[in-house]
Amino acid sequence: MTDHKVPVTVLGGGSFGTTLANLLASNSVPTTLWLRNEEQASEMREQRENTRYLPGIKLDPQLTVTTDMASALSAAELVFLAIPSGAFRSVLQQIGPGLAGKGLISTTKGIEQPGFLMMSQIVEQEVPEARVAVLSGPNLAREMAAGALTATVVASDDEALSAQVQDVLGCQSLRVYASQDRYGVELGGALKNVYAIISGMAAAMGVGENTKSMLITRALAEMTRFAVHMGANPLTFLGLAGVGDLIVTCTSPMSRNYQVGHALGKGLTLEESIARLGQVAEGVNTLKVLRQKSLEEGVYMPLVAGLHAIIFEQQPLADVIGRLMSAEQKHDVEFSAFMASTPLTKEQK
Numbered sequence: 591m592t593d594h595k596v597p598v599t600v601l602g603g604g605s606f607g608t609t610l611a612n613l614l615a616s617n618s619v620p621t622t623l624w625l626r627n628e629e630q631a632s633e634m635r636e637q638r639e640n641t642r643y644l645p646g647i648k649l650d651p652q653l654t655v656t657t658d659m660a661s662a663l664s665a666a667e668l669v670f671l672a673i674p675s676g677a678f679r680s681v682l683q684q685i686g687p688g689l690a691g692k693g694l695i696s697t698t699k700g701i702e703q704p705g706f707l708m709m710s711q712i713v714e715q716e717v718p719e720a721r722v723a724v725l726s727g728p729n730l731a732r733e734m735a736a737g738a739l740t741a742t743v744v745a746s747d748d749e750a751l752s753a754q755v756q757d758v759l760g761c762q763s764l765r766v767y768a769s770q771d772r773y774g775v776e777l778g779g780a781l782k783n784v785y786a787i788i789s790g791m792a793a794a795m796g797v798g799e800n801t802k803s804m805l806i807t808r809a810l811a812e813m814t815r816f817a818v819h820m821g822a823n824p825l826t827f828l829g830l831a832g833v834g835d836l837i838v839t840c841t842s843p844m845s846r847n848y849q850v851g852h853a854l855g856k857g858l859t860l861e862e863s864i865a866r867l868g869q870v871a872e873g874v875n876t877l878k879v880l881r882q883k884s885l886e887e888g889v890y891m892p893l894v895a896g897l898h899a900i901i902f903e904q905q906p907l908a909d910v911i912g913r914l915m916s917a918e919q920k921h922d923v924e925f926s927a928f929m930a931s932t933p934l935t936k937e938q939k
């Protein structure tokens with residue numbers, strides 16, 4: 591790590607934006623957190639706490655909180671984007687040329703439709719002169735904010751940018767691993783949210799431990815099958831941004847997607863489940879987008895089809911489970927052919 595830390599801005603004052611900004615500031619990185627709500631911003635400045643999204647976590651005294659986008663961006667070399675996917679493009683469009691030349695790191699785990707676009711692809715469209723990376727992994731905001739030992743992945747073609755992100759974020763509680771498979775890392779973060787909804791639903795129904803394990807493992811097989819079809823490296827899904835994030839989101843009641851699934855499993859409607867949460871659960875929209883894409887691409891995704899049938903086609907749960915359990919019994923691990931055709935590099939050996 592270097593002594594001199596580049597100035598960083600985080601866009602988005604929700605649970606993850608606040609967590610990242612606080613971590614950066616406590617790493618002695620000059621950090622500004624931008625959010626859109628002045629009432630919330632002034633409360634955060636006065637009380638040194640984000641009572642709406644991260645109650646109980648004290649904000650570092652050095653963290654600057656503002657709603658003034660121009661001042662937030664003027665000095666920043668790196669900008670972390672923690673805006674929900676539904677608003678991601680419109681926020682970038684409001685900023686425009688203010689981001690040119692900066693290192694932009696998306697932390698958003700969603701997919702834009704139409705186009706089936708990852709957030710970093712939206713960054714490339716809206717800010718063609720930017721340097722682009724994504725950050726993803728098993729990173730429940732509340733735990734990270736409380737200092738739990740955590741690991742994450744920065745993925746970019748730009749190795750210097752990945753190194754800068756490792757430098758500003760890495761600390762005694764957070765390890766930042768690098769990857770060059772930006773698409774795979776981003777896809778992993780978005781897809782696992784759908785399976786977290788299923789896992790939450792299953793937990794609410796009181797399923798057994800075997801069932802939970804089957805769900806997570808078949809979820810990994812399904813999301814990897816889709817990702818490989820879309821051009822990602824299956825090995826990425828063995829890492830933190832794949833199976834790592836899948837495990838945490840499918841097992842922790844802290845996950846908002848899991849909570850939506852749990853509420854659905856207890857009999858609440860989708861609208862009630864979302865309203866009760868009061869935070870973003872990206873998996874609901876990703877489910878719609880993914881179902882459509884899997885049909886277009888002809889990728890077999892029985893769990894996605896099943897959840898879609900329950901939530902959006904009002905099919906009885908028992909029918910869906912019956913269909914899943916009586917489907918053709920196929921292969922456990924599907925990528926032996928890929929592995930055989932991809933020799934290990936010198937470093938991997």
Ligand SMILES: NC(=O)C1=CN([C@@H]2O[C@H](COP(=O)(O)OP(=O)(O)OC[C@H]3O[C@@H](n4cnc5c(N)ncnc54)[C@H](OP(=O)(O)O)[C@@H]3O)[C@@H](O)[C@H]2O)C=CC1
Nearest residue numbers: 603604605606607626627672677698699729730731869870
């Ligand atoms: N929380 C977590 O554990 C993690 C989250 N992520 C990802 O980070 C992204 C952000 O999630 P998270 O912080 O958790 O979400 P939250 O629901 O906690 O907060 C959402 C934030 O986005 C703001 N926002 C919404 N729309 C706009 C807009 N048009 N302009 C500006 N700000 C807006 C909200 O502001 P307002 O209050 O004014 O509506 C709020 O500050 C998601 O894609 C999520 O998947 C990734 C890793 C971990």
Ligand SMILES: O=C(CO)COP(=O)(O)O
Nearest residue numbers: 727728729730845846847
């Ligand atoms: O992505 C996350 C953990 O890595 C957060 O998951 P939720 O959005 O379901 O809370």
